[in-house]
Amino acid sequence: MSTASDRGPRHAAPQPAVAYRRLSVSQRRSQLIEAALGLFAHRAPEDVSLDDVAAAAAVSRPLVYRYFPGGKQQLYEAALRSAADELELCFRQPQHGPLTHRLTRALDSYLGFVDEHDAGFKALLQGGSVVQTSRTTAIVDEVRRSAAEQILLHIGVPRPGRRLLTMIRTWITAVEGASLIWLDEGKQPPLSELRGWLVDHFVALLVATAAGDEECGRVLRRAVELETADGPAGDLVRRVAPLLHDAGHLLGED
Amino acid sequence: MSTASDRGPRHAAPQPAVAYRRLSVSQRRSQLIEAALGLFAHRAPEDVSLDDVAAAAAVSRPLVYRYFPGGKQQLYEAALRSAADELELCFRQPQHGPLTHRLTRALDSYLGFVDEHDAGFKALLQGGSVVQTSRTTAIVDEVRRSAAEQILLHIGVPRPGRRLLTMIRTWITAVEGASLIWLDEGKQPPLSELRGWLVDHFVALLVATAAGDEECGRVLRRAVELETADGPAGDLVRRVAPLLHDAGHLLGED
Numbered sequence: 352m353s354t355a356s357d358r359g360p361r362h363a364a365p366q367p368a369v370a371y372r373r374l375s376v377s378q379r380r381s382q383l384i385e386a387a388l389g390l391f392a393h394r395a396p397e398d399v400s401l402d403d404v405a406a407a408a409a410v411s412r413p414l415v416y417r418y419f420p421g422g423k424q425q426l427y428e429a430a431l432r433s434a435a436d437e438l439e440l441c442f443r444q445p446q447h448g449p450l451t452h453r454l455t456r457a458l459d460s461y462l463g464f465v466d467e468h469d470a471g472f473k474a475l476l477q478g479g480s481v482v483q484t485s486r487t488t489a490i491v492d493e494v495r496r497s498a499a500e501q502i503l504l505h506i507g508v509p510r511p512g513r514r515l516l517t518m519i520r521t522w523i524t525a526v527e528g529a530s531l532i533w534l535d536e537g538k539q540p541p542l543s544e545l546r547g548w549l550v551d552h553f554v555a556l557l558v559a560t561a562a563g564d565e566e567c568g569r570v571l572r573r574a575v576e577l578e579t580a581d582g583p584a585g586d587l588v589r590r591v592a593p594l595l596h597d598a599g600h601l602l603g604e605d
Numbered sequence: 606m607s608t609a610s611d612r613g614p615r616h617a618a619p620q621p622a623v624a625y626r627r628l629s630v631s632q633r634r635s636q637l638i639e640a641a642l643g644l645f646a647h648r649a650p651e652d653v654s655l656d657d658v659a660a661a662a663a664v665s666r667p668l669v670y671r672y673f674p675g676g677k678q679q680l681y682e683a684a685l686r687s688a689a690d691e692l693e694l695c696f697r698q699p700q701h702g703p704l705t706h707r708l709t710r711a712l713d714s715y716l717g718f719v720d721e722h723d724a725g726f727k728a729l730l731q732g733g734s735v736v737q738t739s740r741t742t743a744i745v746d747e748v749r750r751s752a753a754e755q756i757l758l759h760i761g762v763p764r765p766g767r768r769l770l771t772m773i774r775t776w777i778t779a780v781e782g783a784s785l786i787w788l789d790e791g792k793q794p795p796l797s798e799l800r801g802w803l804v805d806h807f808v809a810l811l812v813a814t815a816a817g818d819e820e821c822g823r824v825l826r827r828a829v830e831l832e833t834a835d836g837p838a839g840d841l842v843r844r845v846a847p848l849l850h851d852a853g854h855l856l857g858e859d
Contacts, residue, residue: 477742488731513790514802521783521806528778532771539767548768548814552775555813559805562844572851580857588855590816597826601842603834 380418380429383408388430392468396427396482427482431475431490438464438494442501450574451550451583453505458526458546465530466542473534476527498523506570514564522553550583634672634683637662642684646722650681650736681736685729685744692718692748696755704828705804705837707759712780712800719784720796727788730781752777760824768818776807804837 374382386408390399401423405412419425441460444453465472474480475491499519503511511519526549533545557574561567578584628636640662644653655677659666673679695714698707719726728734729745753773757765765773780803787799811828815821832838 483737513793517783517786517790520786521779524782524785525775525779528782529771529775531778532774536767536771548817551813551816552810555809556806558845558848559809559841560802561848562805562841563802568848571848575852575855578852578855580855584852585855585857587813587816588849588852589857591812592856594812594815594822594825595842598829598832598838598842601829601832601834601839602846603839603843 379414383410383415383418383426384429384433387426388433388468388471391427391430391474392471394470395474396423396471396480399423401426424482424484428484428486428490431487434464434468434471435490435494439497442498442505444501444505446505449577449579449582449584450505451554451578454502454550454553455546455583457501458549459542461526462530462533462542462546465534466538469534469538473531476531495520495523495527506574508566508570512564512566514560515566515570518556518560518567522556525549525552547583551587554584554587633668637664637669637672637680638683638687641680642687642722642725645681645684645728646725648724649728650677650725650734653677655680678736678738682738682740682744685741688718688722688725689744689748693751696752696759698755698759700759703831703833703836703838704759705808705832708756708804708807709800709837711755712803713796715780716784716787716796716800719788720792723788723792727785730785749774749777749781760828762820762824766818766820768814769820769824772810772814772821776810779803779806801837805841808838808841 383404387399387404390403390407401412401415404426405415408415415426416422419429438461441464442457444456444460446453475483475487499516502519502523503509503516508515529545529549529552533539533542557567557571561571575584637658641653641658644657644661655666655669658680659669662669669680670676673683692715695718696711698710698714700707729737729741753770756773756777757763757770762769783799783803783806787793811821811825815825829838
C-alpha cells in the first residue's frame with residue numbers, strides 16, 4: 352500500500368514498510384494505541400515515554416502528538432480503554448453448558464490477559480501510579496461491572512438481589528486480588544491451577560451464600576442440575592466430601 | 606495546663622481550652638494527626654484543606670505547617686500511618702477458642718473501622734485519588750501483610766506454603782472489596798450480617814482450598830476440632846447440608 356509520495360522525496364531506497372504505510376486516521380490511531388498498549392503492558396507507566404511509543408510504532412514523535420495532543424496521559428487512557436474492551440469480552444462466553452465450564456473459559460481468557468499484560472495490570476490495580484486518575488478508575492470499574500453483568504446472564508438472573516450481587520462482585524475482587532498475588536509470586540502456580548482454584552472459590556462462595564439467601568439457593572440448585580460428575584463441580588464435591596467426615600459434631604446431632 | 610503567655614497578649618477573656626493548651630511536640634503532632642484523620646475519614650482528600658485541619662485542631666495554619674512542612678500530603682500520610690496502626694490491631698485477637706470466633710471479633714473490629722472512616726477508606730482503596738503515591742500504597746500493603754500474619758498465627762502456621770498464603774491473602778482482598786461494596790450500598794446489609802457472611806466466606810474458601818492442598822487440609826481439620834455446633838461453623842454446616850441433597854449426581858456414584 353506504500354506509494355512514492357508516501358515515502359517522501361528524500362528517500363530513494365526502500366524503507367521499513369511500517370514507517371511509510373499510508374493509514375487512515377482511525378488505522379493510525381489504532382496502530383499507536385496498539386504500540387502503546389504493548390509498552391504499557393510490560394513496563395510501569397512512568398518507564399514509558401512518548402519517544403518509546405513513536406519508536407515502537409515506527410513514526411515520529413510529532414505524529415504521536417498530532418493524534419494524542421494530551422501526550423502520555425491521553426495515550427495511556429486510550430490504551431487502557433482498548434485493554435478494557437478486551438477484558439470485557441472475557442466473560443462473554445456461550446450461554447450453554449455447566450456454569451463451571453463457562454467460568455473456566457472466562458477465567459482462562461481473563462488470566463491469559465493478565466499474563467500478557469503483567470506489568471500494566473499491576474501498575475493499574477496496585478494504586479499509586481502517576482497515571483491513575485478518576486477516569487482510569489472509572490474504566491476499571493466498568494470492566495468489573497461488565498464482568499458482573501455477564502455472570503448474571505450466565506446464571507439467568509439479570510436483576511439480582513443484594514446478596515447475590517455482592518457475592519458476585521466480591522468474587523470478582525478476589526479474582527483481581529489473586530491475579531496480583533499470582534504476578535507477585537512470579538506467575539506460580541501454573542495458570543491452569545490458579546484458574547481451577549478460582550472456579551472452586553466461586554462454587555464454595557455460592558454455596559456459603561446460598562446457605563443464607565433464597566435467591567442464591569435457587570441459583571445454586573439450577574446450576575447444580577447442569578453440572579456433571581466428570582466436571583469441575585463433581586471433582587470439587589468428591590475432594591471435599593472426605594474433609595467433612597470429621598465435622599459431624601458441628602451438625603449438633605447427638 | 607494553659608498559661609497566660611500561651612493565651613497571647615491580646616486575649617483577656619478565657620478561650621476554648623483546646624486552642625491554648627500547652628502541648629509537647631509529640632502531643633501537638635498527635636493532636637494534628639487526630640484532627641486530620643477525623644477530616645480525611647469522612648471527606649475525599651481533595652475536599653480537605655490545611656485550613657480545615659487547623660480549624661478542627663483549633664490552631665493556626667502556620668502552626669500546622671510548622672509540624673508538617675510537606676503540607677497536606679505529609680499530613681495525609683501521617684494520618685494514614687495512624688489509621689494503619691489501628692487497622693493492624695484488628696486481627697490481633699486472643700489466640701484461643703474456635704477460629705470462627707476469632708475471625709468474628711477481628712472482622713467486627715475491622716468493619717467498625719470501615720464504618721467510622723467510610724469516605725477515607727473509599728478514597729484510599731478505590732484508586733485515582735490525588736494523594737495516592739507509592740508510599741500510601743506501601744502502607745496499605747503493610748496492613749494487608751500484617752492481617753495475613755495474624756491469621757497465620759491464629760491457625761498456627763507461621764511459615765505457610767503458597768496455597769495457604771494465597772488463600773488468606775485472597776480472602777483479605779475479598780474483605781476489602783466487600784467493605785467497599787458495603788459502603789457503595791449505603792452500609793447495607795447491617796454490619797453483623799456482612800461480618801457473618803465474610804466468616805462463612807473464609808470457611809468455604811478454606812474447605813475448597815483444602816480439597817486440593819494437604820497443608821490446608823491439616824489446618825481445616827485442626828480448626829474443625831475447636832468449632833462447636835452452636836458457633837458460626839456449626840450454623841453454616843447445618844444450613845449448607847440441605848443444599849447438597851440435590852448434588853448426589855456429582856459424586857459419580859451410580
